[in-house]
Amino acid sequence: MLYRETGDFKSNYAADQQTFPIKSERYLFWAAMAFAFLVVPFFINDYWEKSVIVPLLVWAMAALGLNILTGYCGQVSLGTGGFMAVGAYACYKLMTGFPDLNIFFVVILSGGVTALVGMLFGLPSLRIKGFYLAVATLAAQFFLVWLFNKVPWFYNYSASGQITAPERTIFGIAVTGATAPPWATYLFCLAMVFIFAWIARNLTRGQLGRSWMAIRDMDIAAEIIGVQPMKAKISAFAVSSFYIGAAGALYFSVWLGAAEPTEAFGIDKSFLVLFMVIIGGLGSILGSFLGAAFLTLMPVLLKNVMVGGLGWPTDLAAHIEIMLVGGLIVFFLIVEPHGLAQLWRLAKEKLRLWPFPY
Amino acid sequence: MNQHIDPGSLRADDGIERGGMLLHVDNISLSFGGVKAIADISFDIKKGEIRAIIGPNGAGKTSMLNVINGFYHPQEGTITFRGEKRRHMRPHRAASQGIARTFQNIALFKGMSTLDNIMTGRMTLMRSNILAQALWFGPAQKEELAHRETVEKIIDFLEIEHIRKTPVGRLPYGLQKRVELGRALAADPALLLLDEPMAGMNLEEKEDMSRFVLDVNQQFGTTIALIEHDMGVVMDLSDRVVVLDYGRKIGDGSPDEVRNNQDVIDAYLGVSHD
Ligand SMILES: Nc1ncnc2c1ncn2[C@@H]1O[C@H](COP(=O)(O)OP(=O)(O)OP(=O)(O)O)[C@@H](O)[C@H]1O
Ligand SMILES: [Mg+2]
Numbered sequence: 349m350l351y352r353e354t355g356d357f358k359s360n361y362a363a364d365q366q367t368f369p370i371k372s373e374r375y376l377f378w379a380a381m382a383f384a385f386l387v388v389p390f391f392i393n394d395y396w397e398k399s400v401i402v403p404l405l406v407w408a409m410a411a412l413g414l415n416i417l418t419g420y421c422g423q424v425s426l427g428t429g430g431f432m433a434v435g436a437y438a439c440y441k442l443m444t445g446f447p448d449l450n451i452f453f454v455v456i457l458s459g460g461v462t463a464l465v466g467m468l469f470g471l472p473s474l475r476i477k478g479f480y481l482a483v484a485t486l487a488a489q490f491f492l493v494w495l496f497n498k499v500p501w502f503y504n505y506s507a508s509g510q511i512t513a514p515e516r517t518i519f520g521i522a523v524t525g526a527t528a529p530p531w532a533t534y535l536f537c538l539a540m541v542f543i544f545a546w547i548a549r550n551l552t553r554g555q556l557g558r559s560w561m562a563i564r565d566m567d568i569a570a571e572i573i574g575v576q577p578m579k580a581k582i583s584a585f586a587v588s589s590f591y592i593g594a595a596g597a598l599y600f601s602v603w604l605g606a607a608e609p610t611e612a613f614g615i616d617k618s619f620l621v622l623f624m625v626i627i628g629g630l631g632s633i634l635g636s637f638l639g640a641a642f643l644t645l646m647p648v649l650l651k652n653v654m655v656g657g658l659g660w661p662t663d664l665a666a667h668i669e670i671m672l673v674g675g676l677i678v679f680f681l682i683v684e685p686h687g688l689a690q691l692w693r694l695a696k697e698k699l700r701l702w703p704f705p706y
Numbered sequence: 707m708n709q710h711i712d713p714g715s716l717r718a719d720d721g722i723e724r725g726g727m728l729l730h731v732d733n734i735s736l737s738f739g740g741v742k743a744i745a746d747i748s749f750d751i752k753k754g755e756i757r758a759i760i761g762p763n764g765a766g767k768t769s770m771l772n773v774i775n776g777f778y779h780p781q782e783g784t785i786t787f788r789g790e791k792r793r794h795m796r797p798h799r800a801a802s803q804g805i806a807r808t809f810q811n812i813a814l815f816k817g818m819s820t821l822d823n824i825m826t827g828r829m830t831l832m833r834s835n836i837l838a839q840a841l842w843f844g845p846a847q848k849e850e851l852a853h854r855e856t857v858e859k860i861i862d863f864l865e866i867e868h869i870r871k872t873p874v875g876r877l878p879y880g881l882q883k884r885v886e887l888g889r890a891l892a893a894d895p896a897l898l899l900l901d902e903p904m905a906g907m908n909l910e911e912k913e914d915m916s917r918f919v920l921d922v923n924q925q926f927g928t929t930i931a932l933i934e935h936d937m938g939v940v941m942d943l944s945d946r947v948v949v950l951d952y953g954r955k956i957g958d959g960s961p962d963e964v965r966n967n968q969d970v971i972d973a974y975l976g977v978s979h980d
Contacts, residue, residue, distance in 0.1 A: 361854045362847070550842035554850060555825075555832045562815050562826050569813035572777060573889065574801030574830035583836065631817065 367549055384538060389531040397530035398603070404644040405537040406599045411624040411636035412541075412548050413591025418622070419630035420552055421584035422564030423473050427485035429617035430492030431589050433609055434462045435596025437502050440511040443524075443601065444504055451516040451523055455540065455597045462593020463586040465492075470585025474578055489618055496609040510608045513601040524601045533602045540598065544591060549633050551587060560584050561631070592621075623673060627680050629687030638688040643673065720788040720896065724754040727786075728897060728929050734773055734783035736766075743769040744780065745953040751897065756923050756930045758940045758961075761950035762973060767933045768810055770950070771899045774931070775807055776800040788896065802830040804896030808886045808903055810933075816875035820885050823874055824860060827892025828853045860888050864918060880911040887918060891928075898922070898930045904939060912939065919943060941965070949973070 368374040392401065410428060417423050438461035442454045449457075469488040473481050496502050503511050515525025522528040523536040551557055559580040562570035571577050600607045607613070620643065628639020647669050654665040680687055722728060729751040736744040744766045751757045759767045772778040774785060776795035784791050787803060806827070815823050832853060834846040861867055864884050869877060874885055883903060890898055903919065904912045916939055922928050934940050940947060940961065947964045949957035951973040957964045964970055 361851055361858070365847075365850070365854075547840045550840055550846070551836070554839040554842070554846055555829065555834065556836060556839050558818070558822055558826045559829060561818050561822070562829075565815035565817050566813050568777075569809065569815070570826075572775060572797045572801065572807065572813075573827055573893065574798050575826070576798050587836075 365553065381542070385535070389535055392530050392534050394530050397534050400644065400648055401534055402537050402603050404641055405534075405541045406595050406603055407621065407624060407644055408637050408640035409541050409544060409598065410592050410595035410621045411628065411640045412545060412633065413588045413595060414621050415625045415628075415630065415632070415636045416548060416552070416560070416591065417584050417588035419625055419632065419635070420557060420564065421560035421581065421588075423470075423581060423584060424478065424482040425485040425588075426482050426615070426618045426622070427469060427488040427492070428592055428621040429613040429615055430489040431462050431466055431592040432596030432599060432617060433492050433496055433613035434465045434589075435459060435593030436600035436607055436613065437496055437511065438462065438593065439597035439601050440504075440513070441502070443514055443516060447514070451518060451536075451601070452540075454516070455594050455601075458597035459590040459594035462596065463590040466585045466589020466592070467582050470582050470589075473581045473585065486615075486618075489615055493609045493613055496613075508608075510606050511600065512606040513604075516601070524605070526605065528602075537598055537602055540594065544594065545633060545637070548591070548636075552633065556580075556583060564631075623677055625687075627676055627687055629689030630685065632687070632689035634692065635687050635689030638692065642688065646672070722753050722788060724927065726753050727751075728753040728788065729774070730784075730786035731770075731774070732784050732786070734770075734780045734785070736769055736773060736778055736780040742953050744773065744950075746783070747950070747953075747955045748783075749948045749955065749958055751929060751931055752946075753929050754923075754927055755945040756919070756932055756943050758944035758947040759931060759933045759950065760935070760937075760940055760947060760964075761956075764952075765950040766953040767950055768901055769953075771807060771901055771931065771933065774800075774897075775805045775899060798830075801893065804893070805899065806890040806893040806895035806897075807899035808883070808890050808901060810901040810905065812879075812882050812886055814874045814882055814886055814889070817873060819871050819873055820866060820877070820888075821857065821861070821870045823885055824857045824888045824892045825853065827889035828857065828894075830893060856894075857888075857892055860891050863891075863921070864888050880907050883907065883911075883915065884918070887915075887922075891922065891926075895928060898928050900930060900932045900934075902933050902935065904934060904936060912936070916943060 363369065366374070368377055388401075410432060414425060414428055417425055435458045438458040439454055442449060442457055443451070446454075469485065472484045476484060497509065503509055506512075513524045515522050515527065517523065518532075518536060521532045523532050552560070559570070559575045562573070562575050563577060563580045567577060570580070596613070600612070604612060624639035624643050625636065626639070627642055628637065629635025650669050650672070651662075651665055654660045654668065655662055684690055727750055731750065732748050734744055734747050735742070747766075747770065759770060761767055769778060773780050776797045776799060779794050784793055786792075787805070815826065818826070832849060834849050838844065838846040861870060864887065866881065866884055866888065869881060869885075874882055877885065887900070887903060890900075900919065904915050907915060919930065919932065920943060923930055932940075932944060944961055946959065947957070947961055948955060949964055949967070949970045951969075956969040956973055957967040959967070
């Protein structure tokens with residue numbers, strides 16, 4: 349049998365709180381991780397790295413961040429692109445300002461800087477909600493992109509206005525810069541995302557996560573039972589922005605290698621990550637990954653089939669892709685607000701009962 | 707018996723004896739624009755008692771609870787809780803001082819499970835910082851498990867083991883009311899405010915709920931302020947009753963005294979005011 353729960357009783361609360369309480373699921377997870385860490389690095393090539401897997405990991409990191417804010421804490425944000433820019437520019441300034449600082453810490457610190465900026469832009473959430481908050485974060489998006497275009501200090505006065513990532517190594521192996529081998533950039537991103545997904549899981553299953561969800565579900569009742577709205581909302585903005593900033597740092601330094609604010613961090617990125625979270629599942633760690641995977645892989649697949657396979661023109665394929673994504677958003681918002689993650693749960697329930705529904 | 711519900715309470719004991727004054731409400735007046743919801747009301751709640759607050763619709767009962775837990779700020783008057791006098795207070799401060807409540811219209815966190823809802827009730831008692839929570843293993847998990855144990859006792863007590871993992875939005879009304887009581891109990895409250903806990907229930911559910919309220923009071927010694935429309939329930943459960951009508955206090959005393967009070971009878975029979 350593939351999947352079973354019967355007879356898998358929990359003898360204590362610690363076992364009950366595990367991320368994968370069901371044994372077969374736990375084995376499956378660790379097998380997948382072993383494959384990702386130990387097998388994939390031997391086969392990954394430049395195309396898979398730059399067009400598929402590293403993008404997937406970067407977007408998963410950003411989706412985790414937005415899901416914490418929107419899915420768990422119920423605060424809508426359209427500023428994701430802008431916050432990714434903060435992470436990217438913090439990363440650039442740190443890399444060029446402190447050449448000896450390990451890239452791992454550079455990414456963490458970039459997340460930290462973005463967390464501070466996110467807290468600042470989260471302050472309006474103490475007063476306004478929903479649509480009005482969305483507009484306020486939209487203003488943050490445009491302001492930040494404008495700022496990085498306008499103030500030359502951020503791009504070290506370079507003539508092109510671009511930022512370019514110098515080579516940085518971990519254990520002597522380059523993970524940024526033109527010569528970084530695909531397996532190294534992949535492993536670096538994978539390790540980062542693995543660690544921070546685990547931290548996101550921990551934060552959302554504990555008291556902080558419950559305070560976020562309480563604010564999301566009913567903020568007045570939350571305050572009456574002892575949740576401090578300010579602490580809950582601002583911490584959600586901080587943690588969320590940390591993830592988005594770290595994603596921006598990886599996006600710029602590992603994936604793109606060079607970036608220019610309007611192009612790389614536009615409002616379309618804010619929407620892309622929001623769509624990932626909606627399609628994947630609001631308030632779900634797994635959903636962040638499913639959404640990121642779906643919206644990263646689908647265009648690649650469609651392009652290969654429509655342009656590569658059927659020989660259609662590229663712009664037609666791009667339009668069809670946009671229509672498909674739009675349709676899916678509407679579908680998920682109306683039919684399944686909990687997204688792919690919920691579909692996965694339902695499928696598991698079916699599997700669990702199959703072939704003997706009782 | 708209180709340590710049963712709360713093995714690790716960090717809330718200091720107030721040293722008030724059973725039967726001593728837990729809460730004083732002094733000359734509270736509250737109005738919304740032109741509407742006077744509460745007019746110069748004073749009463750007290752003694753430690754360990756069940757204090758009913760009754761009155762016709764719109765009498766100001768819910769507003770009174772909202773004043774007590776800091777959600778409404780009265781224009782006049784003071785609240786003295788555990789010997790500490792105050793006028794303005796944020797609700798989460800009142801919560802951390804030990805005032806918990808349920809709501810007339812259920813105010814659960816719909817997307818969260820029964821277990822998570824009740825765990826949220828322990829918000830003010832949990833201390834792990836964000837770094838400990840991020841790492842989970844170690845202090846955060848230890849704290850989580852200790853509180854989980856208390857919460858499981860509440861779940862057993864309220865006989866809701868079977869819905870532990872169910873999102874509360876999917877539960878029937880009667881069970882939601884019970885979960886909401888659980889969430890309030892989880893705070894290990896010094897004063898528990900119940901706003902019509904039995905409203906909209908059938909007879910059997912009402913009997914269950916009455917039993918829980920009585921057990922909470924007797925087993926854990928929790929002081930309770932209870933708003934209820936069902937006179938039978940009020941007479942059975944409460945030690946003392948305060949009667950409100952049009953924002954004024956028209957009666958205060960034991961259930962028997964109140965029942966025989968002419969003003970109260972008039973208010974309930976709808977005798978016109980002049
Ligand atoms: N937030 C508010 N804004 C305006 N008026 C309010 C507000 N809260 C209460 N009131 C008014 O105050 C008065 C008392 O209301 P309250 O809800 O306290 O009555 P109640 O005794 O709980 O009634 P019920 O038995 O119907 O629950 C009513 O006239 C009500 O309209
Ligand atoms: Mg009321």
